[in-house]
Amino acid sequence: xxxxxxxxxxxxxxxxxxxxxxxxxxxxxxxxxxxxxxxxxxxxxxxxxxxxxxxxxxxxxxxxxxxxxxxxxxxxxxxxxxxxxxxxxxxxxxxxxxxxxxxxxxxxxxxxxxxxxxxxxxxxxxxxxxxxxxxxxxxxxxxxxxxxx
Numbered sequence: 001x002x003x004x005x006x007x008x009x010x011x012x013x014x015x016x017x018x019x020x021x022x023x024x025x026x027x028x029x030x031x032x033x034x035x036x037x038x039x040x041x042x043x044x045x046x047x048x049x050x051x052x053x054x055x056x057x058x059x060x061x062x063x064x065x066x067x068x069x070x071x072x073x074x075x076x077x078x079x080x081x082x083x084x085x086x087x088x089x090x091x092x093x094x095x096x097x098x099x100x101x102x103x104x105x106x107x108x109x110x111x112x113x114x115x116x117x118x119x120x121x122x123x124x125x126x127x128x129x130x131x132x133x134x135x136x137x138x139x140x141x142x143x144x145x146x147x148x149x
Contacts, residue, residue: 002107004034007041010101012127014119017098020089023080024055024105024114029066030077034112036063039105046079046100046116048090053079055102055114079114092118 010016026034033039038061046055054076062070081089092098097120104115122130 004037004105004107004112005039005041006104007044007102009042010103010117010119013122014099014101014117015122015126016101016103016117016119018092018118019103020081020085020116020118022053022114022116024112025078025080026060026112027069027071029063029069029071030060031112032066033060033063034105035107041102041105044102046102048086048093051083051086053081053086053089053100055079058102058105079116089118096120 040059042059044055044058046053048054056076057074058077059073060071061073089100093100098118099121101117101119102114103117106113106115
């Protein structure tokens with residue numbers, strides 16, 4: 001498994017409730033650009049329309065050798081999921097006001113895969129609480145390490 005891009009900010013801004021791995025429909029020049037690691041997941045999200053799921057605002061830089069067949073870097077890209085999964089996640093997004101966020105893009109054998117997280121946006125005070133808990137865990141681990149010696 002070769003990781004192409006990670007969305008580290010998503011784990012800071014959202015509380016991830018559920019995860020799913022999906023394929024993604026790309027053109028040939030997009031795959032070559034992804035192999036070169038020119039993928040950015042910042043501000044990208046997934047949405048449902050007409051029984052299909054698409055990923056929006058995922059930036060894949062144009063491949064330099066494919067000048068004549070260059071693709072739009074920010075186009076909507078179709079996610080390859082089962083119909084049952086699409087219906088389940090679209091219902092959860094509508095009813096619970098959750099957002100589908102791409103967490104990671106990677107290659108599994110020759111296929112491009114996207115790990116998506118169904119997340120709830122965190123408020124400013126939630127982020128502060130999360131940071132405080134992480135710091136206290138680190139501090140306790142340091143104390144236990146010192147007492148163990």
